[in-house]
Amino acid sequence: xxxxxxxxxxxxxxxxxxxxxxxxxxxxxxxxxxxxxxxxxxxxxxxxxxxxxxxxxxxxxxxxxxxxxxxxxxxxxxxxxxxxxxxxxxxxxxxxxxxxxxxxxxxxxxxxxxxxxxxxxxxxxxxxxxxxxxxxxxxxxxxxxxxxxxxxxxxxxxxxxxxxxxxxxxxxxxxxxxxxxxxxxxxxxxxxxxxxxxxxxxxxxxxxxxxxxxxxxxxxxxxxxxxx
Amino acid sequence: xxxxxxxxxxxxxxxxxxxxxxxxxxxxxxxxxxxxxxxxxxxxxxxxxxxxxxxxxxxxxxxxxxxxxxxxxxxxxxxxxxxxxxxxxxxxxxxxxxxxxxxxxxxxxxxxxxxxxxxxxxxxxxxxxxxxxxxxxxxxxxxxxxxxxxxxxxxxxxxxxxxxxxxxxxxxxxxxxxxxxxxxxxxxxxxxxxxxxxxxxxxxxxxxxxxxxxxxxxxxxxxxxxxx
DNA sequence: TTAATAATATGATAATTATCATATTATTTT
DNA sequence: AAAATAATATGATAATTATCATATTATTAA
Numbered sequence: 001x002x003x004x005x006x007x008x009x010x011x012x013x014x015x016x017x018x019x020x021x022x023x024x025x026x027x028x029x030x031x032x033x034x035x036x037x038x039x040x041x042x043x044x045x046x047x048x049x050x051x052x053x054x055x056x057x058x059x060x061x062x063x064x065x066x067x068x069x070x071x072x073x074x075x076x077x078x079x080x081x082x083x084x085x086x087x088x089x090x091x092x093x094x095x096x097x098x099x100x101x102x103x104x105x106x107x108x109x110x111x112x113x114x115x116x117x118x119x120x121x122x123x124x125x126x127x128x129x130x131x132x133x134x135x136x137x138x139x140x141x142x143x144x145x146x147x148x149x150x151x152x153x154x155x156x157x158x159x160x161x162x163x164x165x166x167x168x169x170x171x172x173x174x175x176x177x178x179x180x181x182x183x184x185x186x187x188x189x190x191x192x193x194x195x196x197x198x199x200x201x202x203x204x205x206x207x208x209x210x211x212x213x214x215x216x217x218x219x220x221x222x223x224x225x226x227x228x
Numbered sequence: 229x230x231x232x233x234x235x236x237x238x239x240x241x242x243x244x245x246x247x248x249x250x251x252x253x254x255x256x257x258x259x260x261x262x263x264x265x266x267x268x269x270x271x272x273x274x275x276x277x278x279x280x281x282x283x284x285x286x287x288x289x290x291x292x293x294x295x296x297x298x299x300x301x302x303x304x305x306x307x308x309x310x311x312x313x314x315x316x317x318x319x320x321x322x323x324x325x326x327x328x329x330x331x332x333x334x335x336x337x338x339x340x341x342x343x344x345x346x347x348x349x350x351x352x353x354x355x356x357x358x359x360x361x362x363x364x365x366x367x368x369x370x371x372x373x374x375x376x377x378x379x380x381x382x383x384x385x386x387x388x389x390x391x392x393x394x395x396x397x398x399x400x401x402x403x404x405x406x407x408x409x410x411x412x413x414x415x416x417x418x419x420x421x422x423x424x425x426x427x428x429x430x431x432x433x434x435x436x437x438x439x440x441x442x443x444x445x446x447x448x449x450x451x452x453x454x455x456x
Numbered sequence: 457t458t459a460a461t462a463a464t465a466t467g468a469t470a471a472t473t474a475t476c477a478t479a480t481t482a483t484t485t486t
Numbered sequence: 487a488a489a490a491t492a493a494t495a496t497g498a499t500a501a502t503t504a505t506c507a508t509a510t511t512a513t514t515a516a
Contacts, residue, residue, distance in 0.1 A: 065371060073367050084360075085364065088356050091364075124345070124352055127356070128316050132317045135313055135362055135366060136313065136319075141370055142299070142370045142373060143299045145374050146415030147295065147415070149503090150502080150503070151502095178464090180464095187370075188504085189504050189505075190463095191466085191504075191506095194466085195503095198465070377472070378472080379472095407493075407494065418493095419474075419476095419495085420473060426496080438481090438482075439494075
């Protein structure tokens with residue numbers, strides 16, 4: 001059982017408000033889990049009786065729609081918490097969380113989170129701020145889907161992926177998404193996504209080496225995305 | 229200065245957790261305001277140093293995009309609170325709130341809300357749940373925009389408007405939105421929205437009397453919207 | 457390694473939606 | 487009430503995007 005005190009990722013989430021005693025208590029009740037790439041942490045409809053703290057790896061939060069398309073709502077990375085919304089709302093999960101790479105997560109039971117809410121106002125406030133941030137992001141994502149073209153959204157998403165998850169030594173995007181997943185993020189058909197990537201490749205904005213994507217002209221991508 | 233104790237709308241928001249003493253204290257620090265139809269309660273970029281409790285009327289939360297289109301994120305009605313997100317995030321408002329009809333609102337200063345957070349856990353929890361609900365709605369709205377056609381979204385929105393805001397004696401939707409605003413809600417061009425309303429009218433799903441919209445076949449609208 | 461399967465790519469086409477033009481009808485102002 | 491303005495309506499067309507078909511290339515399983 002790892003010590004939460006020595007875990008650096010907690011500094012990046014609401015958990016940073018916890019004091020030494022709270023961290024010791026947390027270390028005793030949390031459970032650690034390994035999730036292999038492609039496997040779910042939880043799925044739509046599951047009762048999520050606590051929150052997951054991501055130690056390593058990244059996952060997608062997505063929802064499968066009637067027509068079989070998987071819309072990706074958000075990517076969640078190490079340091080962030082997962083499942084707060086369902087836990088707080090006392091509702092089954094609205095979205096599925098699936099690992100995009102091998103992950104390590106710690107599960108913190110609901111009773112523990114609620115007791116931290118009671119005893120640590122800063123923790124509650126942090127959690128509220130996080131959820132408010134998610135809400136703002138969701139609103140902006142909505143406007144983006146509604147008012148930007150697929151091309152603009154693809155450009156925007158490529159920039160986001162590089163700036164949020166970085167790149168490998170060869171310059172390619174570190175986070176590995178299939179074309180289908182990328183399409184699911186920007187809300188379009190897989191073929192449309194592939195076609196536009198091809199276009200971006202032809203005009204030298206990006207490079208495509210197998211499934212890898214290398215951003216070559218981020219300034220121009222930003223201009224296309226209209227990120228001012 | 230009205231007494232919050234005797235105000236029924238508080239029962240419909242997070243404020244329902246407040247006890248008698250808290251309500252008396254609230255009545256002393258709140259300020260009441262009248263907002264005429266079409267006027268803003270706050271605008272994008274404003275610092276919202278508290279929350280508004282809506283006593284009467286409905287407003288739209290929207291964001292003006294670069295191309296001049298006003299995307300409506302959400303309608304907020306009597307009994308609900310307004311401005312929590314900005315207040316909690318300590319950020320300027322991300323959206324504008326504009327009255328769709330004459331409104332009465334009470335402004336509760338931030339200091340008061342924070343003190344209620346500190347002293348009343350149920351209030352904090354209610355507020356969290358509300359924001360989580362908003363987040364869920366935003367996610368679902370996003371998926372709807374991304375995966376449904378304009379026709380499906382229009383049907384969905386008409387059903388929502390009737391079920392949420394009711395209808396007048398003549399059967400027309402009680403909430404009065406211009407075609408432009410309706411288009412802004414479903415994320416399409418005004419002309420497209422008008423054209424589809426025309427189509428719905430021709431096949432008898434709705435009636436159009438001037439600007440008024442009368443839902444004639446809600447079951448079929450639901451089927452089109454794919455609300456199961 | 458070879459076969460089987462899945463992912464990526466591209467062409468052809470259809471469907472959806474936006475845009476521009478222009479009526480028509482309301483609403484407001486003078 | 488008449489003129490001016492704004493909102494609603496509809497046609498014509500262009501642009502965007504989805505869908506279906508079919509290669510081509512990777513990846514996995516046998």
